[in-house]
Every structure is written in structure tokens, then in C-alpha cells.
Amino acid sequence: MEQDKLRKEILEKVARFHESARQEKFVPGKTRVHYAGRVYDEEEIVALVDSSLDFWLTAGRYAERFEQEFAAVFGTKHCSLVNSGSSANLVALSALTSDFLGGKKLKPGDKVITCATGFPTTLNPIFQNGMLPVFVDAEVGTYNPSADSIAEAAEKGAQAIMIAHTLGNPFDAPAVSAIAKKHGMYLIEDCCDAVGSRIAGKPVGVFGELATVSFYPAHHITMGEGGAVMSSSPVHKKLAESFRDWGRDCWCPAGRSDTCGKRFKWKMGDLPYGYDHKYIYSNVGYNLKVTDMQAAVGCAQLKKLPAFVEKRKGNFAFYLGQMKDYEWAFVLPKKLPNAEPSPFGFPLTVKKDAGFSKNDIVAHLESKNIETRMLFGGNLVRQPAYRSRKFEKMGSLENSDTIMNGTFWIGVYPGLTDEMRGYVAECFHDFLKSRRS
Ligand SMILES: Cc1ncc(COP(=O)(O)O)c(C=O)c1O
Numbered sequence: 001m002e003q004d005k006l007r008k009e010i011l012e013k014v015a016r017f018h019e020s021a022r023q024e025k026f027v028p029g030k031t032r033v034h035y036a037g038r039v040y041d042e043e044e045i046v047a048l049v050d051s052s053l054d055f056w057l058t059a060g061r062y063a064e065r066f067e068q069e070f071a072a073v074f075g076t077k078h079c080s081l082v083n084s085g086s087s088a089n090l091v092a093l094s095a096l097t098s099d100f101l102g103g104k105k106l107k108p109g110d111k112v113i114t115c116a117t118g119f120p121t122t123l124n125p126i127f128q129n130g131m132l133p134v135f136v137d138a139e140v141g142t143y144n145p146s147a148d149s150i151a152e153a154a155e156k157g158a159q160a161i162m163i164a165h166t167l168g169n170p171f172d173a174p175a176v177s178a179i180a181k182k183h184g185m186y187l188i189e190d191c192c193d194a195v196g197s198r199i200a201g202k203p204v205g206v207f208g209e210l211a212t213v214s215f216y217p218a219h220h221i222t223m224g225e226g227g228a229v230m231s232s233s234p235v236h237k238k239l240a241e242s243f244r245d246w247g248r249d250c251w252c253p254a255g256r257s258d259t260c261g262k263r264f265k266w267k268m269g270d271l272p273y274g275y276d277h278k279y280i281y282s283n284v285g286y287n288l289k290v291t292d293m294q295a296a297v298g299c300a301q302l303k304k305l306p307a308f309v310e311k312r313k314g315n316f317a318f319y320l321g322q323m324k325d326y327e328w329a330f331v332l333p334k335k336l337p338n339a340e341p342s343p344f345g346f347p348l349t350v351k352k353d354a355g356f357s358k359n360d361i362v363a364h365l366e367s368k369n370i371e372t373r374m375l376f377g378g379n380l381v382r383q384p385a386y387r388s389r390k391f392e393k394m395g396s397l398e399n400s401d402t403i404m405n406g407t408f409w410i411g412v413y414p415g416l417t418d419e420m421r422g423y424v425a426e427c428f429h430d431f432l433k434s435r436r437s
Contacts, residue, residue: 001073
């Protein structure tokens with residue numbers, strides 16, 4: 001009782017502490033306009049302190065709650081929390097290498113179709129599992145590979161497809177899923193930048209066997225660091241969690257035992273009958289678990305997700321409207337007709353004959369205190385990390401070079417105010433007016 005009272009008092013004070021924090025006034029040109037950032041209020045801090053008072057530390061009541069609530073929002077049956085989006089990608093692909101899948105398991109040397117433009121840790125698990133990436137080109141405008149390009153790569157033989165919905169813009173997931181089914185391939189959707197995006201009336205992330213999410217502060221909702229592997233089959237969930245949790249066969253949550261009811265009655269591998277199931281390892285795993293403090297922040301953020309998504313959509317639509325007269329200079333963002341992006345950013349590609357370069361406009365915006373970002377690694381095959389690696393590519397990847405040389409993006413995150421985005425638009429107008437004449 002005393003503890004409950006104290007907890008209540010502490011949490012009330014924490015909420016007041018946050019309320020007393022002064023909001024910085026936006027000064028055009030002086031205040032940095034960020035591309036992304038944490039948007040939170042006292043609820044997140046209260047949840048964080050509440051979980052720290054439990055001092056449970058590892059995944060606990062908040063993690064369990066987040067997994068249930070997020071799966072329902074996302075549209076899959078299961079959510080398995082991990083400590084980053086990169087870990088989620090590693091776990092998702094690794095899960096498909098388990099001996100448990102028999103003849104269907106992925107093996108070293110297997111080919112995985114992926115996009116040449118994107119974030120490195122969509123690609124890295126392919127190398128980390130000893131597999132061979134087959135790079136397909138992205139399209140300028142959508143920044144995703146077309147379904148046709150994936151079908152062409154699939155015709156040459158591959159065992160899996162692992163691609164991201166770039167900047168929240170859905171790739172043709174229904175078509176890609178059909179290609180995967182036709183060729184008996186797995187599909188992993190990297191939804192790290194695409195929470196809330198939909199295509200063909202369905203949320204992204206439900207078209208493949210597994211999907212991944214990131215909760216890094218730049219993303220749609222945050223836990224600081226964090227990620228999730230999303231699945232709808234109990235087998236994929238169990239395998240993902242095994243790879244996350246040291247490779248163990250036991251599926252008891254932290255702090256619990258004998259949920260299988262036969263903890264000392266298993267016979268696996270060459271171990272003696274009855275060896276404690278808690279210490280039976282059926283996969284070569286990692287430890288990529290999340291803490292309950294991270295999950296607590298996530299629970300508070302989740303309530304804000306619908307409003308965040310609407311704000312992102314609104315900011316994106318605003319910039320699209322502002323840029324409509326500048327098609328002489330930029331390739332404006334494009335989407336598939338049946339796609340409803342929950343955008344991560346607003347990308348622009350400077351046309352070759354625009355009379356200025358990407359570096360010129362980026363330098364202008366940065367000089368005005370407006371943050372810009374590249375489309376991650378540009379053409380990944382040109383990154384130093386992969387120069388000595390074995391991979392295959394479909395064609396010359398010329399669009400990926402165009403993206404590397406000409407594409408940048410600005411933020412649409414919910415922390416942008418009308419004043420900020422108006423200032424950003426003005427800075428674009430000034431630059432483009434001076435260039436046209
Ligand atoms: C498409 C994509 N996949 C994976 C990641 C990795 O997520 P994390 O930073 O949480 O490891 C990112 C990061 O922004 C990303 O954009």
C-alpha cells in the first residue's frame with residue numbers, strides 16, 4: 001500500500017516535471033528543422049519511470065502488453081519485440097534457416113532478391129547468413145523495385161525476397177507475394193519505415209511470412225532503440241523468438257518456467273532424456289531482447305500512432321502541393337494507385353537538366369537550418385562494405401546510381417509545425433526562383 005502510494009506520488013511529480021519543461025519557440029533560420037525526432041509528452045516519461053520502479057529491467061509486463069497491442073494494430077497475429085529494426089531483420093531471415101523447417105529451410109549459398117537502393121541492414125542479414133544477394137534496381141519516384149523486376153530475378157531462381165517499403169511507400173506487395181508463392185520463395189517485408197502504410201486495402205507487413213519494424217526515434221513510433229518481428233504463423237513466431245533468445249527451444253517468457261508442462265520430459269538432440277528444456281538450444285541464436293523500459297515507452301507511443309500517421313500524411317501532402325510547379329527540376333514522389341503510404345520522408349530527385357545539383361539544393365537547405373537526408377546507402381553495391389562481397393545484380397542498376405547522385409529527402413514527422421513547414425517551403429521557393437530565371 002505504501003509502495004502504491006509512493007509510486008502514485010512519484011508518477012504525478014514526473015508528469016508535472018514534464019509539463020514544466022519550456023517549449024522552445026521556433027525562430028526561422030535559427031531553430032533547426034529536423035528530419036525526424038521523438039514526439040512525446042508526459043505519458044511516455046511516466047510509463048518509463050513506472051517500469052523503472054518495477055525494476056524488472058528485462059522484457060516484462062510492458063513488453064507483453066506492447067506485443068499484443070501492436071500486433072493488433074499492425075495486422076499480424078504475433079509481434080516479437082527485439083532491440084532494433086536491424087536485429088528484427090537479422091532475426092527474421094535467420095528464423096528461416098532453422099532445421100525445424102526441414103527441406104524448406106534457407107541455406108548458405110541460397111539467393112535472396114533485394115533492392116540495390118536502401119538501408120544496409122535490410123541487406124546485411126543475407127550476408128550474415130552466408131546467402132547471396134541478388135540486387136534489383138529501384139524505380140526513381142517510388143524508390144521501390146517494380147514487381148516486374150522482381151519477377152525477372154525470380155525466373156533466374158532464388159529462395160527468398162527481402163525488401164523494404166521505401167520511406168513508407170508500399171512496393172507492390174500483393175504482386176510480389178504472388179511471385180514468391182509461384183516460385184516457392186519466402187517473402188520478408190521490411191516495414192521499418194512503413195508502419196501504418198497500406199496497399200490493396202491491407203496493411204503492409206501481412207503479405208509475406210515475416211515483417212520487421214524499427215522503433216528508433218526517427219520512426220513512426222519510438223522506444224529509443226527497439227524493433228519487432230511480425231508474423232502470423234506460430235512456427236515463425238517461435239523460430240523468431242528462439243533466434244532472439246540465444247537459440248533456445250524453450251518459449252517461456254522471462255521469469256516463468258514450465259509453460260510447456262514437460263520441462264524435464266524432453267528428449268532432443270543427443271541430450272539425455274529429461275534435460276532441462278530451459279537449456280535446450282535448437283537454433284544457433286543471439287540475444288537481441290528488448291528491455292521493459294523500452295516497451296513502456298512504446299506502449300505510450302502506440303496510443304499516439306493514428307494521430308502521428310495522419311500528421312505525416314498531412315505534411316507529405318503539403319510538400320507535394322508546394323512542389324507541383326517544380327517538375328522541371330525534380331522527380332516528385334510517386335506511389336502505386338492502390339497504395340496509401342504512411343510516409344517516413346518526402347523524397348525528391350534532382351533532374352539531370354535542372355541546372356543545379358542535389359549537392360546545391362542540399363547545401364542551400366542545410367545553410368537555412370533545414371535537415372536533409374540521403375536515400376540511405378544510395379546504390380548499396382558502391383558502398384565500401386560490400387566491395388569484396390559476392391553478389392549478383394539484375395542489369396546495370398542505373399536508377400540506383402541516379403538515386404545515389406540525385407535523391408535527397410526532408411522530414412514529414414509529426415513534430416513539424418505549420419510554421420516550420422511553411423518556412424521549409426519558402427526556402428525551396430527562394431532557391432528555385434533564383435535558378436529558373
Ligand atoms: C528500411 C530500414 N530497415 C532497417 C532499419 C534499421 O532499423 P534500426 O535503426 O532500428 O536498427 C532502418 C533504419 O532506419 C531502415 O530505414
